[in-house]
Amino acid sequence: KQEVTQIPAALSVPEGENLVLNCSFTDSAIYNLQWFRQDPGKGLTSLLLIQSSQREQTSGRLNASLDKSSGRSTLYIAASQPGDSATYLCAVRRNQFYFGTGTSLTVIP
């Protein structure tokens, strides 16, 4: 059974800092990996999608990498801002999504 782990569970950084969120998964037979953002009590906002054949995707200040063979992905956030404060979830997909438990990020002004 696919298991997805995210480290750290919580992270607090000062504004302007660059940071890395980690995601690992146990079964490399995936179609893609998607990073989401969730604000408290809200739905999920898609940030980046990486297909299983890709190594990296970028959108603005966000960069996500995927190493399928080792079962790892990272989300890099450059020049963090208070508005980035949210829970970040990674999900691997093969027929259904398997979610990690998320990293709660707080960016301090």
Place this chain on the structure above:
Amino acid sequence: EAGVTQSPTHLIKTRGQQVTLRCSPISGHTSVYWYQQALGLGLQFLLWYDEGEERNRGNFPPRFSGRQFPNYSSELNVNALELEDSALYLCASSPMGGGIAEAFFGQGTRLTVV
């Protein structure tokens, strides 16, 4: 273009009652996924519909059921509500089933069972 829409946004039900939650996918999307997110817990997979058929279901009791209509909208039904069914119910849609396309989530329905 409208995103995934869910209704209602909030509702309160009494234990033992039945509830129906609704999801309208993005136009052109044929796959709909339902997830439960209880307070402090991760997202738990409930159901996956594609092209009108149930393709997979998670480890939930049979009182959780649903369907997908010809226009690809979907309903999630929960019978005999229990207190632990209180959660945020999230729906997602994607252009094709199970595969490589990006999925988008709605804002969820917050269900409170009292």
